Every structure is written in C-alpha cells, then in structure tokens.
Amino acid sequence: MAKPGTQETTGTPGRPPAAPDPRDLLDVGWLLDDEERAVRDTVRRFVRERVLPEVGTWFDRGAFPRELAKDLGAIGLLGMHLSGYGCAGTGAVPYGLACLELEAGDSGLRSFVSVQGSLAMFPIHAYGSAEQKETWLPRMAAGEVIGCFGLTEPDSGSDPGSMRTTARRDGPDWVLNGTKMWITNGGIADLAVVWARTEEGVRGFLVPAGTPGFGTRDVAGKLSLRASVTSELVLQDVRLPADAVLPGVVGLKGPLSCLNEARFGILFGAAGAARACYEAALDYTLARVQFGRPVAGFQLVQRKLTEMAVSVNRAALLAVHLGRLKDAGRLVPAQVSAGKLDNVRQALRVAREARGLLGANGITLEYPVIRHMANLESVATYEGTEEIHTLVLGQAITGIPAFR
The missing domain is CATH 1.20.140.10 (Butyryl-CoA Dehydrogenase, subunit A, domain 3)
Structure with a gap:
C-alpha cells in the first residue's frame, strides 16, 4: 500500500470513549491493528476525494472512467492480497477493509477492484506459468492492463458445470468457441481469463483483447451497477497458442x-x-x-x-x-x-x-x-x-x- 496519511477516523486504541460513536456504534475499529487502520483510512480518503464528487455523474451516464484503474494501482489496491509481481501482499482483513471502503463509494468501484484482483489476477497468480505471471501481473497491479473473468454464460449462471464454451486442440494451438455473459470490465479489458470445456476438463485461457475472433458487446439498459462496465464476450474460432492455457489447474476447482x-x-x-x-x-x-x-x-x-x-x-x-x-x-x-x-x-x-x-x-x-x-x-x-x-x-x- 502507498504510505498512508495520519489517522483520521474512529477506532483507535486508548481509553474507552465517553459515549459510543454513532458511526461505529460497537467500536469495530478498535478490533483493527495499525496496518489495518492505515489501509482503511487511506482508501476512505481516496474514495472521499477522488470518487464521491464524481460517482453520481458516472452512474447517471452509465460509465466507468478507465483512467481510474491507474489511480487504484498507484495506491496499491489492485491484487493487493497477492504477493510479488508488484502486488502489496497484504493480509485478508486489510484487503476486506479496502473493499468495504470502496463499496461505501460505489459497488461498481469495488466490483472493478474485485474482478481485477480476485478474478483476473488471482488465477494467473495461483495457476499460471512463471512466464504468464511475469508478463501480466506487474502491469495489472499497476492498472496498466485491465482484466476480466469469463465464466458465466447466457444459459449457465449458477451451474457453471453446464457451460457450453469449448476449447479444442488444433496442432499446437487451442481454438475457442462460445459466449460469456454479464462480464464485469469486459468491454474495457485488455485481457480476459476465459474458462472453457476441454477433453480433459474445464481449463482457463488467457485471451488478449484484439485476438482475431474475440469481441465484446456492452450490456445496455442497466438500472444497477451503472458506474461499471458489464459485457458479453463472444469467441468465434479464437486461436490461441499452447502457452495461453493456465497450466496449474484442471476442472471447476x-x-x-x-x-x-x-x-x-x-x-x-x-x-x-x-x-x-x-x-x-x-x-x-x-x-x-x-x-x-x-x-x-x-x-x-x-x-x-x-x-x-x-x-x-x-x-x-x-x-x-x-x-x-x-x-x-x-x-x-x-x-x-x-x-x-x-x-x-x-x-x-x-x-x-x-x-x-x-x-x-x-x-x-x-x-x-x-x-x-x-x-x-x-x-x-x-x-x-x-x-x-x-x-x-x-x-x-x-x-x-x-x-x-
């Protein structure tokens, strides 16, 4: 995390307050350690100064400002719970507190950070090759590369095991066909982590934007999560090299x-x-x-x-x-x-x-x-x-x- 400023919120150690704080009635902040409070206060200040003055306009326009990704990366929020490759390597509670403060600003903001860190960066970090990690994670942590996660399909939401997207081998390459739906960040993503059915089971594939046969369509008419990009991913004979597959996992796990x-x-x-x-x-x-x-x-x-x-x-x-x-x-x-x-x-x-x-x-x-x-x-x-x-x-x- 970037170096925080002085603490400015409730929940600091010391003598008990004379009366409960109406904004922290049960003194939950007292349960946090110094690092956790620093993360909380840094993100709360970022949301107050950078997000709250504009988020109503973003929501009204149905837009997410892409440039915000680098701002989030600059204070260490992208993949912050991962270690190495430019990631902050924080614990679970600091990461959670960052999500809490981000969503106090807007759910779309927290969704962006969650998708980037937990759905796009995490599988590369956990299951990717050394080359895949070095190629993608540092740039994703900095907000220079935006990721998305392609699992849900038009007819396969709560039951991902029934997905229809397929990947077949063709010589040394893989060829993907299918459609993914309700994909956060899809229309602004530089890299999609797409899950597809193969002969050996479900596998994850790294699909860069601009790959022939790969396209996106943003969902129109949303009345929720409007300050967030939600898209359909379309894969038509998308040809990927052998090293595009995540080698570390097979199956729905x-x-x-x-x-x-x-x-x-x-x-x-x-x-x-x-x-x-x-x-x-x-x-x-x-x-x-x-x-x-x-x-x-x-x-x-x-x-x-x-x-x-x-x-x-x-x-x-x-x-x-x-x-x-x-x-x-x-x-x-x-x-x-x-x-x-x-x-x-x-x-x-x-x-x-x-x-x-x-x-x-x-x-x-x-x-x-x-x-x-x-x-x-x-x-x-x-x-x-x-x-x-x-x-x-x-x-x-x-x-x-x-x-x-």
Missing part, C-alpha cells in the same frame, strides 16, 4: 476458487454500502426539521436508525471475523457463503429503510442511497444468489446436497 476469493471481498463491500446508506440517513434526519424539530427526534425514526446501526455493525463484525479466519488459514467456502448471504441481505434492508427516511430526496442522485439500493440488487445475485448460498449452507449443515 479453478474458477470456483476464484469466485470464493471474490465473494470474500463482497461480504466486506456490502457492509460498506450499508454504512454509507445509514450515515446518509443519519445526517439527513438530524438536519431535516419537521413539526419544529429534527426528524431524528421522533420515536419511529429513532427505531429505524437503531435497526440500521445494528445491521451495519453486525455486518462489519461478521466481515472482520471471517477475515481473521482467512488470515489464520481457517476460512472455508461455506463460511464465505454465510457472510455473503447475510451481509448483502442486511445491506439491502438498510438501503431500503434509508431510502424511506430521505423521503422524495431519497430517489435522487444528490444523495447516495438510491444508487446503493439499485447496486445492491445486482450484488444480491452475482457471485452466487441468495438461493445458491442457502443451499451451500444447507449442505454444510446437513451433509446432504440439494442442488439437484
């Missing part, structure tokens, strides 16, 4: 391990979106005067703010706990599913309650709430729907798979 990394970032990110909505509602109701007093002074409003504060802190505590498990090498996929399932659910509830507390103002981009609320509808379904994570947990609890 490869893409599923990447998804587990991304879901970890999401469970932190959802807590950030929830916090942003709660803080917007708190500020608004304290300033808004009706019947001669601040709206926050009414009992019904205080109950709603209380429920929101509890949900926000519950999500943050769960995220930090799962991060500690991951740093200790104890985190298992079912626990990630629990975090993704509940934190997104809590964030959606907070966003909808906040929207109501802002009244008519809650539907405008002058305030962040409607943007977060719309974004969270996508967060609820990507990287595993609520139903899929419920079945993952059901199998973990009972030992009986119920997917088929």
